[in-house]
Amino acid sequence: MTRPRNDNFLRALLKEPTDHTPLWLMRQAGRYLPEYCATRRQAGDFLALCKSPGLACEVTLQPVERYDLDAAILFSDILTVPDAMGLGLYFETGEGPRFARPLRDEAAIAALASPPLEKLDYVFQAVTTIRKALNNRIPLIGFSGSPFTLACYMIEGGGSRDFRHIKTMLYARPELLHRVLTVTAEAVIAYLNTQIEAGAQTVMMFDTWGGALSQAAYLEFSLAYMRQIVARLHKTRDGERIPAILFTKGGGLWLEAIADSGCDAIGLDWTVNLGDARRRVGDKVALQGNLDPNVLFAPPEVIAREARKVLDAFGTGNSGHVFNLGHGISQFTPPEHVHALVEAVHDYRNH
Numbered sequence: 001m002t003r004p005r006n007d008n009f010l011r012a013l014l015k016e017p018t019d020h021t022p023l024w025l026m027r028q029a030g031r032y033l034p035e036y037c038a039t040r041r042q043a044g045d046f047l048a049l050c051k052s053p054g055l056a057c058e059v060t061l062q063p064v065e066r067y068d069l070d071a072a073i074l075f076s077d078i079l080t081v082p083d084a085m086g087l088g089l090y091f092e093t094g095e096g097p098r099f100a101r102p103l104r105d106e107a108a109i110a111a112l113a114s115p116p117l118e119k120l121d122y123v124f125q126a127v128t129t130i131r132k133a134l135n136n137r138i139p140l141i142g143f144s145g146s147p148f149t150l151a152c153y154m155i156e157g158g159g160s161r162d163f164r165h166i167k168t169m170l171y172a173r174p175e176l177l178h179r180v181l182t183v184t185a186e187a188v189i190a191y192l193n194t195q196i197e198a199g200a201q202t203v204m205m206f207d208t209w210g211g212a213l214s215q216a217a218y219l220e221f222s223l224a225y226m227r228q229i230v231a232r233l234h235k236t237r238d239g240e241r242i243p244a245i246l247f248t249k250g251g252g253l254w255l256e257a258i259a260d261s262g263c264d265a266i267g268l269d270w271t272v273n274l275g276d277a278r279r280r281v282g283d284k285v286a287l288q289g290n291l292d293p294n295v296l297f298a299p300p301e302v303i304a305r306e307a308r309k310v311l312d313a314f315g316t317g318n319s320g321h322v323f324n325l326g327h328g329i330s331q332f333t334p335p336e337h338v339h340a341l342v343e344a345v346h347d348y349r350n351h
């Protein structure tokens, strides 16, 4: 199989030379785009949008049509996996995700099983549909949540500020949490490998809440499972390498350990200096990040200046860096400010 015509993103992840620093934005398809809001209205709600391969394809392509981006990301959600496990995902307007049946007792945890993949068929169909529509223009990223981050939502029953339920289990009944994580890791391996078979050209694991843990707990309850998953992912598909990216928000203190996990690239939030990160991981992995998404609320000249700071911090070499935000783009971002950012990263190529 041939690589996409613009394969700078894949090259950067594999630390091969690139023409320019590739960029894409976490949550690039979302509510800051009026065309996304229109398609979501047409679908009825967010979950219906995720579950319609045709409409998921449409919103995946929206940011790629508007901006000169170097990668597309599957439109879906990390919570599709626990939903398929029967936890009953729903979204309360303005309140984020909720589970009707969170894992709160031993019986529920004993009954937890990796879901039949047919329940996630809509995701794999979306991947295939998007690959066709992209027509080898740019690569497509598939993704999942990390087992720990998925377990946070499964045990808390939704978002949380203090992670009281999962941390109580972690310290009081660690064997129960390990069972949840083991089952979830099996599900994630099958889920990501099937995305790769359907056409995903890179996979990224979102560990949004790993940074809420102590170092010892992070290594035991989050990174250990991501490491097992990375080891069991398809490494190639039709002769092309499939890079794996790990993103632990708040994981800046543990970069050396993450770089040793077998992943190809580390996603970084904005708290880390990219140059320091590069020195710490050496040439083991590529780096992806790490502009504070709130920079996009400032005027275009400030956006350009801050983007150049990120590029300068990484330094020269023009390989091994994928420009991105340090976390998802806010729904309140003015779409024209994203233009300013993309232009600033592109202009930097020529100086």
Ligand code: CP3
Pocket: 025, 026, 027, 028, 029, 030, 031, 040, 046, 073, 074, 075, 076, 077, 078, 079, 096, 097, 143, 159, 206, 208, 328
């Ligand atoms: O990057 C992309 O464009 C792909 C789409 C994508 C979504 N969610 C769409 C989405 C991706 C990669 C995710 C991952 C995801 N989902 C994470 C990990 C990344 C991160 O942000 O930390 C997490 C923790 C979730 C769980 C989740 N889904 C939350 C907490 C929320 C509510 C937050 C919010 O912004 O409202 C969602 C809903 C969600 N997922 C939306 C989108 C576009 C907004 C829903 C809507 O349109 O109403």
